[in-house]
Amino acid sequence: MSQSLNILDVSLRDGSHSVRHSFTVEQVRAAAKGLNAAGVRYFEVTHGDGLGGSSLQYGLSKVDELKLIEAAVEEATFSEVSVLLIPGIGTKQDLQAAASIGAKMVRVATHVTEADVAAQHIGLGRELGLKTVGFLMMAHMTPVEKIVEQAKLFESYGAEVVYVTDSAGALLPHEVTARVAALKDTLQCDIGFHAHNNLSMALANTIAAIEAGANYIDGSLRALGAGAGNTQTEVMVAVLEKLGYQTGIDLYKLMDVANEVIAPLMQQPQEISGSSLVLGYAGVYSSFLLHAQKAAQQFGVDERDILMELGQRKTVGGQEDLIYEVAQQLVKA
Amino acid sequence: MSQSLNILDVSLRDGSHSVRHSFTVEQVRAAAKGLNAAGVRYFEVTHGDGLGGSSLQYGLSKVDELKLIEAAVEEATFSEVSVLLIPGIGTKQDLQAAASIGAKMVRVATHVTEADVAAQHIGLGRELGLKTVGFLMMAHMTPVEKIVEQAKLFESYGAEVVYVTDSAGALLPHEVTARVAALKDTLQCDIGFHAHNNLSMALANTIAAIEAGANYIDGSLRALGAGAGNTQTEVMVAVLEKLGYQTGIDLYKLMDVANEVIAPLMQQPQEISGSSLVLGYAGVYSSFLLHAQKAAQQFGVDERDILMELGQRKTVGGQEDLIYEVAQQLVKA
Incomplete structure (x- = not known):
């Protein structure tokens, strides 16, 4: 070893x-x-x-x-x-x-x-x-x-x-x-x-x-x-x-x-919360989370579906506009 | 699979x-x-x-x-x-x-x-x-x-x-x-x-x-x-x-x-705290923890040394007396 x-x-x-x-x-x-x-x-x-x-x-x-x-x-x-x-x-x-x-x-x-x-x-x-x-x-x-x-x-x-x-x-x-x-x-x-x-x-x-x-x-x-x-x-x-x-x-x-x-x-425990699990599962930047939550509310879709789709598309930082586009497409689908 | x-x-x-x-x-x-x-x-x-x-x-x-x-x-x-x-x-x-x-x-x-x-x-x-x-x-x-x-x-x-x-x-x-x-x-x-x-x-x-x-x-x-x-x-x-x-x-x-x-x-977060880590590392019953802490204070030794020794000895529930014996032996050693 x-x-x-x-x-x-x-x-x-x-x-x-x-x-x-x-x-x-x-x-x-x-x-x-x-x-x-x-x-x-x-x-x-x-x-x-x-x-x-x-x-x-x-x-x-x-x-x-x-x-x-x-x-x-x-x-x-x-x-x-x-x-x-x-x-x-x-x-x-x-x-x-x-x-x-x-x-x-x-x-x-x-x-x-x-x-x-x-x-x-x-x-x-x-x-x-x-x-x-x-x-x-x-x-x-x-x-x-x-x-x-x-x-x-x-x-x-x-x-x-x-x-x-x-x-x-x-x-x-x-x-x-x-x-x-x-x-x-x-x-x-x-x-x-x-x-x-x-x-x-x-x-x-x-x-x-x-x-x-x-x-x-x-x-x-x-x-x-x-x-x-x-x-x-x-x-x-x-x-x-x-x-x-x-x-x-x-x-x-x-x-x-x-x-x-x-x-x-420590200001909060380092648990695996709902949000951190979804980010890891979807494989997306943590900074996408708040945007996804806003978009989910605006378009009436599940934030997890948005994050999963962003992960599939291998979205990277700077492409935050895509988050709202994805939410909109989920409504249509 | x-x-x-x-x-x-x-x-x-x-x-x-x-x-x-x-x-x-x-x-x-x-x-x-x-x-x-x-x-x-x-x-x-x-x-x-x-x-x-x-x-x-x-x-x-x-x-x-x-x-x-x-x-x-x-x-x-x-x-x-x-x-x-x-x-x-x-x-x-x-x-x-x-x-x-x-x-x-x-x-x-x-x-x-x-x-x-x-x-x-x-x-x-x-x-x-x-x-x-x-x-x-x-x-x-x-x-x-x-x-x-x-x-x-x-x-x-x-x-x-x-x-x-x-x-x-x-x-x-x-x-x-x-x-x-x-x-x-x-x-x-x-x-x-x-x-x-x-x-x-x-x-x-x-x-x-x-x-x-x-x-x-x-x-x-x-x-x-x-x-x-x-x-x-x-x-x-x-x-x-x-x-x-x-x-x-x-x-x-x-x-x-x-x-x-x-x-x-939840009443507390499920983190790996000091105590839970030591219990896993030593491989002892969680109910030994409080006893080990008391014995450590009484004999002026590190509770972790007591727990590690209990793990080595494969101590099981019911043998709580051993905890104080181990503490005493650690003082002598």
Whole structure:
């Protein structure tokens, strides 16, 4: 079994969605201190939508993310702090600013078919001496060949790790295995996997990814994250230990930060609710949910039928007009 | 793929633990009506600890379970109502009473090594014309050969289905596969599987069980159940559909009862909290938790070390004195 699993905790980035971008310096400091003490190699601190995400469109951050990153870096004597960058939301200047205050890793995230927009950002990450990662979001939406092609692009730009990112929590283990194994066969760089739990398969998918060769693995304490949340880091570490993997993490210390720092700041439980299940089942962007609900009311159809149809059509962000068109067509049908 | 999966919903029985046995006739009627409309073949209505469980020791029921069973039976025009019976807690008279008001299935539950206490109860179930099931609890605690031996006993008494019951949520998929496959190889009767989600593997384990030949599968709406809850029925049905299984269940109607009936009555979210994770990781009875916490405080040791040691020793219910002994030994060590 692999002795070199790199666990990356995203509580302070994907979790930002779940707390509506309300993290304070004190909260980040306490979580960072705990993750560092537990021996977590990497953790990520950024607005949920990455550097520069604080906006009316994506949700305003209570505290400037650079202040949060700075606090995290101060606590991270062992761990290294990662930042997420989505080209089009964050800029190269944002990345330079994060690196200048001590971020050590950047994950450049694009839609699974759009790696080509990230060439310059990957290049800059390498120039700045950061560990530089490509992050292919909504990885369920394309066949295996397409994700291999896009991952190769990331590698050609200089990415040291490429992630299969199941943003909608829509993948099942055999689909994860197919994607990760294909990347492992084709790429020289390391492979990562990021899960969401909308179909209750986040940890099972994560284990499938590790068995297929992924060695960068995301988790979130108490599953704090968008939708139904992520793979729950402390549960993952417990299960990986039972399976004989060495994570280098002190499980009790990790449980302590989950229960004493993260649990008290949660604004709602990370359950699989009606909405998160439908999003995972349909395989659509979580930002479509409110539109689908409005359209359902306006046209008197079931929001689930709208979301399923959007999933069938592989609708992507920016195509929100389609939601109303689909609702209208459902009425006629 | 199997075309004959029997889904059994335990929201109104295992869920009784989660709501501290406070189900009302109105709640049971609404849930039963929804489960029936969705086409769920079986659902279970009993105190969390089975017939006769209402007591100071196991928790007093707000409403007499026979009244709840009666209400469920009235709504179940398609579904059949199951009751749980743990010999030593419930009696043969309790079972006769449940059958006389329309229960159609009994699941006789014992510790995984104690099927022999259930011979008469299985026999009575058959006499009463009920679908009669053996339910081997804490199935992680014994090697495969032992569970095969105990399942054979159940079958010899007349059980038509024998369940592998992961009461502590401690099993991993390969362990589920080993157990179910061994029973499938050895027994003529049908095989069932009941999961808990303490290690976030309930649904993955359930899929492993189905792939190994189980065709009776438990779930709970919104995961309502003891510990971290059960396999979430509506999520399971969505995922089984994606995998190509026919469940005969109307997914949207099932989601509706989950979200409109069960979600509003929940007293706490079914998250994997600190306690439920430790119980699954250690593989011990949930009733040990409070004792372990008391002993930890009394002796100044970590409750997790106590629980892990109890798991190592394969401690079973009734051995609560050992908890304090273990705490004392941890101080000396």
